[in-house]
Amino acid sequence: MGPMLDGDEPVARFERAAAVWSERAGAAGVAVPVPPEVAGALLVEGASDRAACREASRLLGVDPAAAGVAILPMGGAMSVRRFVSLLRPAQLRLHGLCDAGEAAFFERAGLDETSVSVCRPDLEGELLRALGAERAEAVLAREGDLGLFRTFQRQPAQRERPVLAQLHRFLGTTSGRKEQYGRALTEELGATELPTPLREAVESVLGG
Known part of the structure; x- marks a missing residue:
């Protein structure tokens, strides 16, 4: 399977729009339209988690964008409530990947334990x-x-x-x-060696 491309397809455009929205602290009163091609979203804390999820997807032989799944770094776990509020009305499949110390933010945002993969103590660990x-x-x-x-x-x-x-x-x-090593360390692993939370996060939001 070749490298995934961040072109102008709907999922990539939505990921970019969500990143801008997040940088503007949720742009109060402004919503990001969710295109119908987007069926699910993997909510991660930052860029390193996104890099690892993309590489894990490649190792597992899946393409999230082709499956209509956006990988959305939120700029920190405290933003998860805003992201869930943005995405829930579109009835997307939502799954979170977070550090052990941040799991409570995801729970308070309404994601139950089956919808959150927890890294202990964090993804790098x-x-x-x-x-x-x-x-x-x-x-x-x-x-x-x-x-x-x-x-x-x-x-x-x-x-x-x-x-x-x-x-x-x-x-x-x-x-x-x-971010550099989120990709590089994951790339060194085989598909069967992926940490359980990382594998679960990718497979759950893809419907696996």
């Missing part, structure tokens, strides 16, 4: 556990960041920590790194 330290470091090497990580490991606050904990902290130290 799930991906790193699935890979293990050696394979995760191999990904850093391919991305050109292993030298930076070795320097990071020598910091006094990091020296005594387990490697997976060091990796987890390293991924959050630079803007854009989580």
Whole structure:
């Protein structure tokens, strides 16, 4: 299956419109029209989660856009209520992917536990556990960041920590790194190795 393209098809246009709407804090009083081609939405906290979901979809051999499913980063879990309010009237299939500490926001927005896949403690932690330290470091090497990580490991606050904990902290130290590695770490996995919450999120909203 080839790479998914963000062209001008209805799902991609809706994803872009929803992103603008979110950046404007829900644009009070302004709704984003949901085209009839959009049948479902996967609500994720940020860009790194979207990157991982797109790569997981590729590994599973599915194309969310072709299935009418939008993957919508919300700019944080606290925005989920606004997104649910926007999307519920269109009667879309909704599913959320979130960190353990943010699950309550999804519950208060009206998504029950069967409609939310919870990462413990977060998606980066799930991906790193699935890979293990050696394979995760191999990904850093391919991305050109292993030298930076070795320097990071020598910091006094990091020296005594387990490697997976060091990796987890390293991924959050630079803007854009989580999105980069949301894709790269997921890409390293086989379809059967995907963390359960990530697989569930993609398959649930696609009707699998």
